[in-house]
Amino acid sequence: MKKNNLLVASLLTASLLWACESKKSESTQGTSDSLKIEQSAFGKVSDSTQATLYTLHNAAGTTVQISDFGGTIVSWTAPDKNGKFDDITLGCDSLAGYQKGVPYFGALIGRYGNRIAKGQFTLDGKSYSLAKNNGPNALHGGLKGFDKVLWKATPIEGEEPSLKLTYTAKDGEEGYPGNLSVEVVYTLQKDNSLKIDYKATTDKATVVNLTNHAYFNLKGGFDSDILDHEVTLNADKFLPVDATLIPTGELKPVAGTSFDFTKSSKIGARINDTKDEQIKFGLGYDHCWVLTDSTKNLKLAASVYEPTSGRVLEVFTTEPAIQFYTGNFLDGTITGKGGKVYKHRFGLCLETQHYPDSPNKPKFPSTVLKPGETYETTTVYKFSVKK
Numbered sequence: 001m002k003k004n005n006l007l008v009a010s011l012l013t014a015s016l017l018w019a020c021e022s023k024k025s026e027s028t029q030g031t032s033d034s035l036k037i038e039q040s041a042f043g044k045v046s047d048s049t050q051a052t053l054y055t056l057h058n059a060a061g062t063t064v065q066i067s068d069f070g071g072t073i074v075s076w077t078a079p080d081k082n083g084k085f086d087d088i089t090l091g092c093d094s095l096a097g098y099q100k101g102v103p104y105f106g107a108l109i110g111r112y113g114n115r116i117a118k119g120q121f122t123l124d125g126k127s128y129s130l131a132k133n134n135g136p137n138a139l140h141g142g143l144k145g146f147d148k149v150l151w152k153a154t155p156i157e158g159e160e161p162s163l164k165l166t167y168t169a170k171d172g173e174e175g176y177p178g179n180l181s182v183e184v185v186y187t188l189q190k191d192n193s194l195k196i197d198y199k200a201t202t203d204k205a206t207v208v209n210l211t212n213h214a215y216f217n218l219k220g221g222f223d224s225d226i227l228d229h230e231v232t233l234n235a236d237k238f239l240p241v242d243a244t245l246i247p248t249g250e251l252k253p254v255a256g257t258s259f260d261f262t263k264s265s266k267i268g269a270r271i272n273d274t275k276d277e278q279i280k281f282g283l284g285y286d287h288c289w290v291l292t293d294s295t296k297n298l299k300l301a302a303s304v305y306e307p308t309s310g311r312v313l314e315v316f317t318t319e320p321a322i323q324f325y326t327g328n329f330l331d332g333t334i335t336g337k338g339g340k341v342y343k344h345r346f347g348l349c350l351e352t353q354h355y356p357d358s359p360n361k362p363k364f365p366s367t368v369l370k371p372g373e374t375y376e377t378t379t380v381y382k383f384s385v386k387k
Helices: 002-034 095-099 277-283
Strands: 039-044 049-057 061-069 073-078 086-087 118-122 128-131 153-154 160-167 180-188 193-202 230-231 235-238 287-290 298-308 311-317 321-325 351-352 375-386
Touching: 039 095, 049 153, 049 160, 049 180, 061 180, 073 375, 230 321, 277 287, 298 321, 298 351, 311 351
Parallel strands: none
Antiparallel strands: 039 049, 049 061, 061 073, 073 086, 118 128, 153 160, 160 180, 180 193, 193 375, 230 298, 235 287, 287 321, 298 311, 311 375, 321 351
């Protein structure tokens, strides 16, 4: 009888252990499934080519959706001080919206981010002509820049899921020299930051300046402007521009100007300072700030705080500069996600980069890439909450 009781107890213990292990396995599997990168159709690029939307999740509940069309960040959710998640980037519900010519919402920008004067530059004694798609100047890579091409995507699952995107821009594409092989990796990290690693090589001397053009509104909902967002830029100089938004070549101290964000300041505090010629030229802020730390180390370049939601966005980069743009050209003619109309200054951009028009400004940090060299930069957009 005693032996039978021992046998029953042993069987019961084994059964309980099996059940616990099974439950643990199910729990682990459930977590794994929830962090898998989802893929869904995003629309037709052409009759025979389909764009795909990739959804990255982390364990904290943040999601980032990225399309292989333009390497575009389509949506990005972040929690507010009450734990409520909202989409905080402007964009479109479908591929068709992006194909209508929206202003680079969330897109990868290249081969050269920002402006090149008169669409021309000289490299190694040879002149190159680019499309003039921004008044008299070239902007963001041309008529069909990296924001309008289909990238090859490779999802990489894990606790910090990644999406690797690759594209080869052919020699002469949009007027630029060299076959440029580009790799961009988006990684959604555990701490609610999105890391973007850029890499490029070329077979002929060329110029490269890659960035991302996400428009942020930390309130979420897309029902109001960003003028009450409080911004800090770790930059003691900025680049004054001419009437066509091309840098004059001067590095001007921000102290005593409407461009001083070395201490946290509301965007709306000085954005309409009509006495400032630079504000007039940009119709607000659309300028490049020179970071105080110009090294290639990953450093804090900017931070944004939105008091209603408590959301904080920090931008870290290895680049020497950041373009701060306040959605001055949004005019209510674009209907975005959920039928929301994007009005004047409904989004802000913080584009990490080298200086605009560097190919024509020898004193600016060089953007030349030669065969045998590798272009490598990293930018991290990190979200947190201030309660």
